[in-house]
Amino acid sequence: MAPPLRKDTESNGTGTSGREHPGIRRRSLLAGAAAIGAVGALGAAGCSKVPTGDTLARLKSQGTVRLGIAGEAPYxxxxxxGKFTGEAVELAKVIFKRLGVDSVQPVATDFSSLIPGLTTQQFDVVSAGMYINKERCQTVIxxxxxxxMLDSFIVRKGxxxxxxxxxxxxxxxxxxxTGPAYAEIEYAIAxxxxRDEVAILxxxxxxxxxxxxxxxxxxxxxxxxxxxxxxKSSKAEATKPFATVIxxxxxIDGGGFTFRPTDTKLRDAFNVEIHKMKKSGELFRILKPFGFTKAEMTTLTAEELCK
Structure with a gap:
């Protein structure tokens, strides 16, 4: 199994297939930090209790879905x-349009605030390169x-x-x-x-x-x-991708959209569209401009990753 993980919802997710088992990891690449912070503050202003009822019907009625993101490229x-974009944003636009919701409103915040923000209705759904793991699956779906995704190191040229x-x-x-709450912390410890030898940037x-x-x-x-x-660096390079072995x-990590546990109907409808796009190749066409390759495409399921 993966190394012991910190028991919090800010951990990162992983995937398993065959002999591949879960770990946790998270990415954070801020772009336009000042603008992101402003948008995040606006998104937090409307906090209220978690809604009950048919969320998909509500989103269709209001015509807008609030998407929690963490200001990370390429997600x-x-x-x-000055435009919100990324694989999560562009994918959400396509899928929610097909679900009858015309507008996607990205709401940016710190990664560690995403699940708390989801549960307190700052967002309707989250997609921020959030990996699926057993700990998170106890709180959200x-x-x-x-x-x-596989790991890689940034090292000096050569x-x-x-x-x-x-x-x-x-x-x-x-x-x-590594970064805050990244699973790479645990991988390095393993x-x-x-722990205090792993610098957090x-x-x-x-x-x-x-x-x-x-x-x-x-x-x-x-x-x-x-x-x-x-x-664009002349002094640094990335090592060849690898799967950490513990x-x-x-x-092997897998990332997906995150929903409140009460929103199974919305999640299931979203899954129907995801699987159609995987089968047709449309999903890869949307993700490719953001640096994804066919090696990053997956047939893993949330059920596998939650285990």
Missing amino acids: GFIDEN FSDPEYQ NPKNIHTYEDAFKAKAKIA AGYK QDPVAGMNAVESGRIDVFAGTALTSRNVVR DGEKQ
Whole structure:
């Protein structure tokens, strides 16, 4: 099984298939932080008790769904033109339109506030690169994942310490960092690091900057985010994607949309559309512009990942 995880809803998710078992991880790549904070504040203003009844019917009636995001590229972020976009935002637009809800209103907040915000009705649904895991499944329900993800490291150009796994990093006595509440913390600890030896940085951009300046040797994150962050760097690169192995089992993560436990009807309707898009190839066409490859596509289910 995966290493012991912190028992909170800000942990990260993972997927399993065959001999692959769960872990937890989360990504954080802030874009347009000031604008995101402002939008998040507006979204929080309407807090009220969790609604009862048919949420899908309510969303159809009001014509808008509030989508909780965390300001992370490539999942949900503000682009250089000040527009909300990302795979989660664009996918939500398509699916909710087909469910009879014409407008998607992104509401940005800190990642750790997403599940609390969902349960207190700041948002109707969350999609922020949130991974599906057993701990979260005790609090919320998930759609089947739209993607799966492997790990990768941000290292100095040329990878001078030859780091390709957490065990490599530990043996090389490399200074390692990752993001807040990332599962990579637990992966590093499983490889031999003490918790206080794993530096916590704001996001992968901060991680890349720390690697470039020599303050750390490696920043641990997901393959997709790592390769996107280093694209324009002349001093850093991303290592080849890999599945972390703990106790002989591969850790594969899967991310999906998040719903309140009372909203099974909405989640089930969403799943119907996700599966149609997987079958037709439309899902990959939407995710591809945001850096996803066919290797990130998955047939995993939320039920598998929740176990």
